[in-house]
Amino acid sequence: DDLGRRFGLPVKLDHHPRALLVGDRWFGAGRGVRQFAVVYTGEVLGGALYFDGHLYRGTAGAGGELGHTFVQLDGEPCRCGRRGCWDTIATLSWLRREAARTALPEPDLIDSARLVDMAARRLPGAAELLDRYARNVAVGIANLQQTVAPNIFIMHGDVVLGGDCLLGAIAEHVRAMVPSRPGGAIEFIAGDAGDRAALLGAAGLVISELLQLPI
Numbered sequence: 591d592d593l594g595r596r597f598g599l600p601v602k603l604d605h606h607p608r609a610l611l612v613g614d615r616w617f618g619a620g621r622g623v624r625q626f627a628v629v630y631t632g633e634v635l636g637g638a639l640y641f642d643g644h645l646y647r648g649t650a651g652a653g654g655e656l657g658h659t660f661v662q663l664d665g666e667p668c669r670c671g672r673r674g675c676w677d678t679i680a681t682l683s684w685l686r687r688e689a690a691r692t693a694l695p696e697p698d699l700i701d702s703a704r705l706v707d708m709a710a711r712r713l714p715g716a717a718e719l720l721d722r723y724a725r726n727v728a729v730g731i732a733n734l735q736q737t738v739a740p741n742i743f744i745m746h747g748d749v750v751l752g753g754d755c756l757l758g759a760i761a762e763h764v765r766a767m768v769p770s771r772p773g774g775a776i777e778f779i780a781g782d783a784g785d786r787a788a789l790l791g792a793a794g795l796v797i798s799e800l801l802q803l804p805i
């Protein structure tokens with residue numbers, strides 16, 4: 591309402607990963623694909639599904655809260671008030687805590703790019719932490735693959751900064767966790783680490799809404 595009053599324009603509200611998904615669908619690797627998933631990592635974890643030719647929102651838009659699916663019963667407390675969410679083991683706050691525990695330099699500033707660089711420079715513990723991080727990110731993706739089999743995952747946010755090294759490690763862990771099926775190759779694509787896809791996608795969502803276009 592505040593934004594609408596300030597700009598004198600209608601305002602639409604939607605989930606950030608869905609904007610990413612529309613950005614990919616209209617302008618990126620999701621063009622012409624029947625189904626795919628977007629996974630965003632960083633300070634938070636989220637996702638969106640393009641399913642059977644439609645953006646899937648769930649009842650009342652509540653779908654896509656992937657960060658708060660459970661990966662460990664009675665695990666670490668989560669910011670949502672429950673325990674053992676994927677968010678507790680696969681966001682930057684986990685990575686920074688573990689980097690401090692591993693005595694890597696400047697743990698509070700660590701991100702995937704820095705971690706990959708430290709692993710390449712063979713800093714003690716960096717390669718092991720990189721692999722654990724990849725495995726932690728992979729577990730939520732493996733659950734999503736087992737549930738709806740999107741088979742194409744477009745990754746956004748921090749993990750993209752880790753380049754092929756990190757995406758390759760995540761892909762390897764997912765493939766090890768999910769039984770392979772004929773014709774069931776799982777593909778990982780680097781989206782963008784910044785906000786470009788989200789902004790393009792948000793514009794796409796507004797246009798779709800105004801013109802009543804199917805997304």
Ligand SMILES: [Zn+2]
Nearest residue numbers: 658668670675
């Ligand atoms: Zn949670």
